Amino acid sequence: MRCAEVREMLPALARESDPSLAVRRHLSKCAGCRAELETYRSIVASLATLETRTIAPPAGLAAKLIAIPSEASRVDHFRSHVTRNRAAYAGGAAAAAAVVGAAGAFLWRSRERSSGRARTTNWGRFAAA
């Protein structure tokens, strides 16, 4: 096996203790590839120790997390209130939509009427001329 082929396999071998015979044979003869495999293993070993190295969370995060049960119960309370009164809320929303629709229709009709009157007046003036 050539170095290029073996090196392509080294990242996967970083956590494997038993590479194939052909790779083992190459590694026994090639110090460069052996060293490279060691580097990968060392990096992977370092990564594994990172879990225990915690990073300090921002101030106030713990307090927010601790407050989750009370916040969640407030949200749940609100949600269940909405669910329980869904019919009433739906009725209210439908009524509001109907009022808005009626008001819109009334405005539209009154505007149509006034513009129609203006058109007739203009036509009358043109005919007289």
Place this chain on the structure above:
Amino acid sequence: MKRPTNGGSEAPRESVSFELVERCKKGDEYAWAELVEATHREVYSLCLRILRDPDDAAEATQDAYLKAWRALGSFRGDAMFTTWMYRVATNAAISKQRGRKRRRVHEVDADDETVSQLPSTASTETLAGARIELEAVEEALRLLPEHYRAALVLRDVYEMSMEEVAKQLKITETAAKVRVHRGRKKLKELVQGPAQETD
């Protein structure tokens, strides 16, 4: 998945007792505070390692604990609580990462082609077989493109199985293997510099 160890010792330590979780399930807010105190540093660190941005990590941590609080009833104690919590946190962080990607057209991260080498002294110190400085590895991890970083964090830092990595990232196991493989390669280049051909 690996569990937190006690101050670097080899014996795994579960920082959350079964009784504490049971008290939380019953709605005991004092028990919840104790549970948060015992676990939130690890959970925040996991989110930060995946997301890199401290604000996003804090938000993902909050999402994770909210989900955990709501889903505590489904925790049966088959796995350790921290293991379960890590899964919930990983899920929250990955969801945040996806949402962030959708919002952003161009990746701010260095992409595969433009990843630069770490300018630290680590690259000169890390000769073959030498101990790799943890700070250099953590910094290189931070510089990795997002998709490699998430896969590598889950596989090599939190020692999830390849199947679990694939599940968490919602990709195939083969794709997960490829990301881990390329991620390790890229990480080594960042720590040490590109490989030199000797053949």
